[in-house]
Every structure is written in structure tokens, then in C-alpha cells.
Amino acid sequence: MTEQELIVQADNYPKYADLSRRFINVLPQIRELAVTVARGSMQEFEYEPSRLEADLKAYLFDFLEAIPSYETGGDLRYREPTNLVSILNVAWFIAVFQLESLKIRVDDGPLKRGQLLVRLDHLVLKAIELSEIRREWMGRS
Numbered sequence: 001m002t003e004q005e006l007i008v009q010a011d012n013y014p015k016y017a018d019l020s021r022r023f024i025n026v027l028p029q030i031r032e033l034a035v036t037v038a039r040g041s042m043q044e045f046e047y048e049p050s051r052l053e054a055d056l057k058a059y060l061f062d063f064l065e066a067i068p069s070y071e072t073g074g075d076l077r078y079r080e081p082t083n084l085v086s087i088l089n090v091a092w093f094i095a096v097f098q099l100e101s102l103k104i105r106v107d108d109g110p111l112k113r114g115q116l117l118v119r120l121d122h123l124v125l126k127a128i129e130l131s132e133i134r135r136e137w138m139g140r141s
Contacts, residue, residue, distance in 0.1 A: 068123055099116050
């Protein structure tokens, strides 16, 4: 059934509860199809737990020391700008689990967590900026 057919059917259907039930019943098949399409055409974009583990190993310490990462490790000749997804996922990990470990001075008190989150945001923006500068520079060399 096409999207247009579904819209027409929904417009003409007097019992929305029944239509909703039918939709809910096919959701597992929709999900299965979406996952198959995504894995077939965008597999390189899948962010697996092993990648988070590698990103944390590569970037967590620097982030906690307030040093924005912008390149992957390894041989200097083959370094790549840090992927945006890696930067954001390490930042989320810090925000959720290790915010108090962030080595940035803020005032103590009830607003301390908020201050740390704002400073973490600035650190993440700097990491993204450095990564994009490196990406631009690599494109011109």
C-alpha cells in the first residue's frame, strides 16, 4: 500500500481505533524493512557498542582534561579529523556518567551541574570546530 493510499484510507476511515490497531500490527514488519534498507545502504553509519568503546578509549581522557580532540590517533601522515558522531557520543557519555570528573573550574553550589554542562557544550563546539578546520585543511592540501 502506498503512502497516498494510506492517507486516502485514513481520511475515509470512520474508526480510527481499528486503523491504529492495524497499523500497530504491521509495525514489526515496517521496522524489519527499515532496518534491512538501512543496513544495506548505510551500514558504515551504524554506530555499534565497539565503536563507542574505541571512541571512549581514544577521546574520553582528553575530554575530561578539557582538551578538545580533533584527530584520530596513529601515524601522523594518516590522521583523520574526528568524526562528529564520535565527538557527540563521548560528550553524551561525559554528560551522563562523568560530568563531575570534568577538569573545568566552576562555582560550587546548586548551579554547578548546569555550569559544567555549559562548559562541556563549549568544549564540544571547540572539538567540532577543530575537526572541521582539519577537514577543510586536508581538502585543500
